[in-house]
Amino acid sequence: MAVSVDEAVSTGPARDRTPPARRFGGRGRSVLEVALLTALAVVMLFPVLWMIETSIKENRDVYAVPAEFFGFTVTMDHFKDVFVAPDGGRSDLSVAFLNSAVVAGVSTLLATVLGVPAAWAYSRFAVRAKKDQLFFILSTRFMPPVVVVIPIFLMYRQLGLIDSKLGLILIYTAFNVPFTIWMMKGFVDEVPAEYEDAAMLDGYTRLQAFWRYTLPLLVPGIAATAVFALIFSWNEFVFAIFLTSSDDVRTAPPAIAGLIGGTTTDWGLVAAASVVFALPVLVFAYLVRKHLIAGVTLGAVRR
Amino acid sequence: MADIEVKALHKRYPDGTVAVDHVDLSIGDGELFVMLGPSGCGKTTTLRAIAGLERQTTGDIRIGDTLVNDLPPAERDIAMVFQFYALYPHLKTRDNLAFPLRAEGLPKAEVRERVAEAARLMRLGPLLDRRPRQLSGGEQQRVALARALVRRPRAFLMDEPLTNLDAELRADMRTEIKHLQGELGATMVYVTHDQVEAMSLGHRIAILNKGRVEQIGTPLEVYDRPASLFCAAFIGSPPMNLIEVEVADGKLRGQGGLVLTPPPGLPRDRHLVAGVRPEALEVTEPGAEDSVPARVVSVEWLGDEIIYVVDHGGQRDVRVRMPPTVRFAADARVGLRHTGGTPVVYDVSTEELVA
Ligand SMILES: Nc1ncnc2c1ncn2[C@@H]1O[C@H](COP(=O)(O)OP(=O)(O)OP(=O)(O)O)[C@@H](O)[C@H]1O
Ligand SMILES: [Mg+2]
Numbered sequence: 200m201a202v203s204v205d206e207a208v209s210t211g212p213a214r215d216r217t218p219p220a221r222r223f224g225g226r227g228r229s230v231l232e233v234a235l236l237t238a239l240a241v242v243m244l245f246p247v248l249w250m251i252e253t254s255i256k257e258n259r260d261v262y263a264v265p266a267e268f269f270g271f272t273v274t275m276d277h278f279k280d281v282f283v284a285p286d287g288g289r290s291d292l293s294v295a296f297l298n299s300a301v302v303a304g305v306s307t308l309l310a311t312v313l314g315v316p317a318a319w320a321y322s323r324f325a326v327r328a329k330k331d332q333l334f335f336i337l338s339t340r341f342m343p344p345v346v347v348v349i350p351i352f353l354m355y356r357q358l359g360l361i362d363s364k365l366g367l368i369l370i371y372t373a374f375n376v377p378f379t380i381w382m383m384k385g386f387v388d389e390v391p392a393e394y395e396d397a398a399m400l401d402g403y404t405r406l407q408a409f410w411r412y413t414l415p416l417l418v419p420g421i422a423a424t425a426v427f428a429l430i431f432s433w434n435e436f437v438f439a440i441f442l443t444s445s446d447d448v449r450t451a452p453p454a455i456a457g458l459i460g461g462t463t464t465d466w467g468l469v470a471a472a473s474v475v476f477a478l479p480v481l482v483f484a485y486l487v488r489k490h491l492i493a494g495v496t497l498g499a500v501r502r
Numbered sequence: 503m504a505d506i507e508v509k510a511l512h513k514r515y516p517d518g519t520v521a522v523d524h525v526d527l528s529i530g531d532g533e534l535f536v537m538l539g540p541s542g543c544g545k546t547t548t549l550r551a552i553a554g555l556e557r558q559t560t561g562d563i564r565i566g567d568t569l570v571n572d573l574p575p576a577e578r579d580i581a582m583v584f585q586f587y588a589l590y591p592h593l594k595t596r597d598n599l600a601f602p603l604r605a606e607g608l609p610k611a612e613v614r615e616r617v618a619e620a621a622r623l624m625r626l627g628p629l630l631d632r633r634p635r636q637l638s639g640g641e642q643q644r645v646a647l648a649r650a651l652v653r654r655p656r657a658f659l660m661d662e663p664l665t666n667l668d669a670e671l672r673a674d675m676r677t678e679i680k681h682l683q684g685e686l687g688a689t690m691v692y693v694t695h696d697q698v699e700a701m702s703l704g705h706r707i708a709i710l711n712k713g714r715v716e717q718i719g720t721p722l723e724v725y726d727r728p729a730s731l732f733c734a735a736f737i738g739s740p741p742m743n744l745i746e747v748e749v750a751d752g753k754l755r756g757q758g759g760l761v762l763t764p765p766p767g768l769p770r771d772r773h774l775v776a777g778v779r780p781e782a783l784e785v786t787e788p789g790a791e792d793s794v795p796a797r798v799v800s801v802e803w804l805g806d807e808i809i810y811v812v813d814h815g816g817q818r819d820v821r822v823r824m825p826p827t828v829r830f831a832a833d834a835r836v837g838l839r840h841t842g843g844t845p846v847v848y849d850v851s852t853e854e855l856v857a
Contacts, residue, residue: 325516393588396555399575400582401602401653412590 277471295454306371314379386420504566523713536704581650758815782842793837
């Protein structure tokens with residue numbers, strides 16, 4: 200007897216309705232899951248734990264063989280060394296952290312100030328060859344920084360921007376603007392243009408309409424975007440190491456890398472500096488989470 | 503309030519789309535003027551051009567005595583209500599209403615007074631301290647209307663303001679808008695693709711199709727004498743029956759034997775179509791006087807009326823509107839009789855009304 204295609208297909212799922220994951224039986228699956236997740240967590244978290252441990256161990260415990268997981272003497276000396284120089288003044292590392300804060304902060308601010316209006320324009324206006332322009336803007340993010348670092352080095356040398364915070368700020372801004380435009384365009388698209396239309400009919404100019412109506416609605420999106428830009432600038436290593444050399448300009452990533460090497464390496468100091476360096480990123484990441492939720496609910500504006 | 507004059511409006515978007523081909527409108531002071539047409543015919547674009555939100559490619563727009571072609575929306579002194587209400591989400595109703603007035607820099611006392619007046623007109627009293635998300639769709643639309651009112655603009659533009667509401671609320675709001683418009687003597691341009699809304703609201707209706715005006719007239723004119731085949735097929739639910747006819751012996755004769763009285767002044771030697779409203783036809787017992795034999799194809803029971811789809815041997819089945827007391831079963835043999843006066847007649851090649 201001929202079985203129609205429909206029948207043949209429909210009997211398939213009917214025979215076996217249990218979702219694949221359940222088929223092993225609840226208990227066996229959860230044991231396997233927990234084991235895998237634990238292994239993964241250990242692999243991922245061990246370096247972090249080790250870094251934190253090292254940062255609070257005395258140097259002789261750092262080199263102890265076999266390594267001690269517990270029962271070493273806890274010390275905060277390394278953290279003190281991160282901020283205070285042996286002669287009691289400010290340490291080079293603390294200057295580097297300050298530089299990082301300035302460079303990341305200012306470049307993020309610039310990228311936001313430039314990128315948000317640009318995103319608004321791309322979202323609202325009929326721009327000639329809009330798609331091509333946007334693709335071009337995005338394409339500047341395709342290549343790895345190493346590719347352009349030599350030409351930029353040469354240009355910076357001509358312009359006298361080598362080994363200056365301004366130089367880093369400019370290059371980080373240049374890298375963050377495309378990202379800001381793309382991310383913010385998504386947020387602006389979500390805000391109905393009618394708000395601005397209504398404001399313009401109410402007597403405001405286009406810019407006032409943007410400023411008073413649209414911008415406040417974009418705040419969560421701006422926050423999320425800025426935090427991403429901030430993290431990028433904060434973590435950036437390649438340009439920082441190529442374009443800066445002196446201690447009073449250097450940002451934290453090359454400064455920390457600079458601690459390694461030489462005759463002896465103070466691993467306790469490296470670890471402590473790394474912990475201090477990682478903290479802001481963790482905080483920002485937490486903020487991103489919060490603001491990304493806000494950014495997503497922005498799309499819930501009733502149409 | 504002011505009148506609005508639109509002359510030879512043409513709008514081509516940068517991507518090459520011609521949204522408005524050629525539109526002439528002349529809207530009287532205090533008139534409720536409805537623009538009706540299918541989706542994509544250029545209603546919104548025309549309205550936005552009047553508002554100044556879109557710059558026309560060519561053509562002139564005059565509001566009152568002012569040529570507004572080069573004026574930004576802010577200086578045209580008109581209010582617009584959008585399909586999406588565009589209420590500011592983090593402002594309370596009160597502040598949403600006050601926003602346009604603050605833009606004008608009016609003194610506080612006057613702002614308060616005008617907000618109170620608009621709130622009274624639109625019965626918003628209990629809603630003044632709520633934010634838009636705490637309002638139902640209908641309430642949001644009332645606030646949007648009130649927001650348009652407070653400024654006492656020279657004209658109101660409405661772009662499908664009721665589309666997002668459910669049927670019952672829509673009917674209520676329709677009455678409300680009509681009442682308000684009359685009371686204020688406001689010039690209002692109202693865009694819709696709902697013909698019931700157009701018929702019940704408009705003093706006059708403009709029917710747009712593909713960026714052109716097909717007809718402008720009162721609801722009655724538009725219903726009784728659609729100016730083109732497009733209008734004939736667009737207005738009415740169900741729309742007119744379009745029956746191909748020939749002139750012979752001083753009568754209009756359709757295939758299947760239907761005979762209609764010709765209107766005076768019919769041109770000769772042209773391919774003609776007669777437009778017959780479903781209520782101008784009648785389903786009778788077979789063999790009734792003046793009827794042609796026909797067969798019921800299907801029956802739509804609408805409660806207060808019955809729509810019969812009838813095959814009388816013509817090129818197309820015709821639709822007949824009958825009171826619910828006259829009942830025939832599907833497939834029944836019946837008679838079909840024309841009871842209305844002279845039908846409207848169109849030329850097939852020009853698609854326009856000839857008599
Ligand atoms: N910004 C734009 N750029 C390009 N084409 C557009 C733009 N806005 C509208 N159009 C096109 O112009 C035509 C008319 O659009 P319009 O919005 O005026 O129609 P409408 O009559 O209001 O339709 P609806 O009843 O669906 O609202 C459509 O074909 C539309 O695709
Ligand atoms: Mg529209």
